[in-house]
Amino acid sequence: MSWETVIGLEVHVQLATRTKIFSGASTAFGAEPNSQACLIDMAMPGTLPVVNHEAIRNAVRFGLAIGAKINQRSVFERKNYFYPDLPKGYQTTQLEAPIVGAGEVEIRLEDGSTRTVRIHHAHLEEDAGKSLHEDFHGMTGIDLNRAGTPLIEIVTEPDMRTAEEAVAFARKLHALVTSIGICDGDMSQGSMRFDVNVSVRKSGDPLGTRTETKNLNSFRFMEKAIALEIRRQIDLLEDGGTVQQETRLYNGDSNTARAMRTKEDANDYRYFPCPDLLPVEITEDDIEALRASLPELPDARRDRFTRDFGLPDYDAEIISASRDMSDYFEQAAEHAGDAKLAANWMLGEMSARLNAEEIGIGKSPVSAAHLGQLIQRIKDGTISSKIAKQVFDACWQGNGSPDEIIEREGLKQVSDTGELEKIVDGIIADNAEQVAAFKAADEKKQKKMFGFFVGQAMKATQGKANPQQINQLLQKKLQD
């Protein structure tokens, strides 16, 4: 009997508010240590929390985006434990009455199949500070700038069966939260962090013991960490061992993981309703206003791209996953007058360059208008596809618009029949031997030999010859 894997996720999403969830301190990334931790964030005696309205709105937006029940009355609770980066000695979070109830997210896999992942709930909570282990000669330094940053923690049901599904879900979530603008989606700055619960079982058996691998901050690490953990558990069980319920830490550099030091009291958090905060009430009107203000969601956009622009499913899925990609695509398609070509360029040349430089499309030096212009020049025959790549490169380097580059560098396709005829005549005259061989060959051989003459023509025109015209001329002249 084969092994089946069961995966559930807990995802921490940093909300893109200007200030902390319970204080008016800035959440901007990268400030000097402790310069953005106010009296409240430092848990000075006598300080009290006040809830950031925007954090509430963002959580509701998320709930609406996944079709979840919004709890119109939600309660903040204290989760008590001691840790140096947890200044109050408790984390303010939600347990019994989270703001977002059950919902669903549909994921689409590469083979085109779909799967529904149920969301158990999503709750609001505050982030902890950071413990820094370098540069403190054997001590640990505590930076509380991140303390109090608003998070929503999204908890799924154990509905995923492969690492691929988990990653597809993670990507979908990323698409959702960035599309509705509640998170900047910047994984390198910890804006989305994944805790992965993995267990294995023989098909049909009850759930096995699960482990939790914490704080994965890239899709790639997540995929590898899950694969590693599945392998570890199966090996363990096949060798007659048992899986311990534990929290594990994954090291992406070495692709290894280890169990965290267990805390004997880890599960006695003594939750109780935070007496410094009152129940949060959201009116039906507030919810409807937020619903009305939601932008188009990735799924709707994907369906529109396939329907209105005729994009293949897979292309539509990828482009629609990001609001930036989608916006860029729609602009480029309009400028180009050809949506499919725009999509091809985005997923081909553009994606390769973006990946190589590790930037988002929002920072692409080639604007949507430029890409559109480039595609137009291909379509109207001004340049060939091959030259177009050269123009794209130049445009990426910041050398101007495609039209300026084509003009300045003289990349216009040679379509003048008279000029091309002279060039073809010259080639035939200069390569009498090959011409004779061509004429003597059968049709099959001729097909192979034809490329030689095209190559010569391109060489003579530095690639600027209109390929169709060259073909026609050569066909005609060589048959003579």
Place this chain on the structure above:
Amino acid sequence: MAIDQETVARVAHLARLHISEEDGAEMSSRLSDILAMVDQLQQADVADVAPLAHPLEVTQPLRKDEVTEPDIREQALKLAPAAEGGCFLVPRVIE
């Protein structure tokens, strides 16, 4: 309910308090007295009663998402028992 020394030790650890063995006996007897008094609660008929967390049944006011708090790092670090490089210092934390 009586609370034995072992329980005192467990709870003290949760609360990050050090209770020495000699103090533990004293503490366990004091806590047992307190809990015996508190156990009167078990007499109450609360079957259909909802818990009351706050005396006033009002709801949470919400704050505008505007930066209002200044940088207080220098002031805060002066209060710290140990600080370096803008950070609070603690013995090395091992996860």
Place this chain on the structure above:
Amino acid sequence: MIDLTLTELKDALARGDFSARELTAAYLQRIREHNGTLNAYITVTEEQALAAADASDARRARGEAGLLEGLPVAHKDIFCTRDVRTSCGSLMLDTFNAPYDATVVARMADAGAIMLGKTNMDEFAMGSSNETSYYGPVRNPWDTARVPGGSSGGAAAAVAGRLAPAATGTDTGGSIRQPAALCGVTGLKPTYGRVSRWGMIAFASSLDQAGPMAHTAADCALLLQAMAGHDDKDSTCVNEPVTDYCAALSGDISGLTIGLPEEFFPDDLDGRIADATQAVVRVLEQRGARVAKVSLPSVALSVPAYYVIAPAEASSNLSRFDGVRYGHRCDDPADLMDLYKRSRSEGFGEEVKRRILVGTYALSHGYYDAYYLRAQKVRRLIRDDFKRAFEQCDVLLGPTSPELAFALGSKKDDPVTMYMADVFTIAVNLAGLPALSMPAGFIDGLPVGVQLIGNYFDEGRLLNVAHSYQQETEWHRQAPALGGTA
């Protein structure tokens, strides 16, 4: 001048009988003479007080006098005061100079009040005798071998001993009213949410409330006027309009219905205290009030409910004192666990540790439902009892404390007996109602206090009832003989 009430001092300053500087200096002199005996202040801010008094005199000269202009006050050492030690009566915060002012402190300063210093208190406000303070016990000015009550014992002793004309206190289970009763002063615990808790070091967040302590109800009205009101920094501070408390003091109580809860007059109540309480009722009846018998059956469970809820909240509120960012840190911690455990065990006193342990236990796995949740349910029953009572009457009346000031050290080793000192005051905090204690006579030379409990946000009426009583009596004007003059 030190025998004048706050209201009289306000008028005298306005008339120019003396300056704020002269008044402040007189109290500072009085503190120098008697604080050694009473130990009412932990910190005296002499220089700042004199500078503030000069600034106040200058404001008055410019015609900019505020509500409390030039009036000296003492703040309980639970309120954060910028750059002044804010110890909360604990070694844990012995070196803590707060980086900001509590809202109460700021509002009173804005109204022109002059801070004389920070008053002694039970450590983290946990106690009813002021014996748990790291800075030593406060002595009752009426008999220095006795306790002043707690936890606002320093505040009560300072006012009673004329070491301040008025003081701020906080009340989580009776910490304003019980020491007010034991020291013979007037003290008001406002409705939960009436006064901001910002900057007031939390003991039990859902019960804590700051309030005034002074000689008379009129003084308390004046102080509350400056303290009360919405504060954006405290989510639990309600946005209700603030009554004009001074204007509420008509002295007219005709038609008022006073409820006497039978539970506040148990069979085993000290007969002398019962008599003193009944005497107050008669005075109020003579002034036009009617009396009704009411019952609050669930208040019998208020002490056990309180000793779950308050320690539970405290155990969490006091977790921030971990030796990392401020406060006491042990020497040479071996590792993080050692740092936590030794810093906290050294920094906190016995009673604080006891309550942290009780609270931690009550919230811990397997006990939450039996203790914490059940206590919160009982809390609702208690609140509902009061709601029903206020359908029949305007105020409730009973003794503030079941006993007079007791001898120092007499209950120190028996926490449960000590907890019973608050048997009449605790239910009010659980319900969040306003209540005051006023002087109602003397027994064997010791003050006795009577408690008035009002409906939500009905502080104006409570103060008026007490004011009415104080127009008829002189108990609130009695001064203990401490020797010395100022």
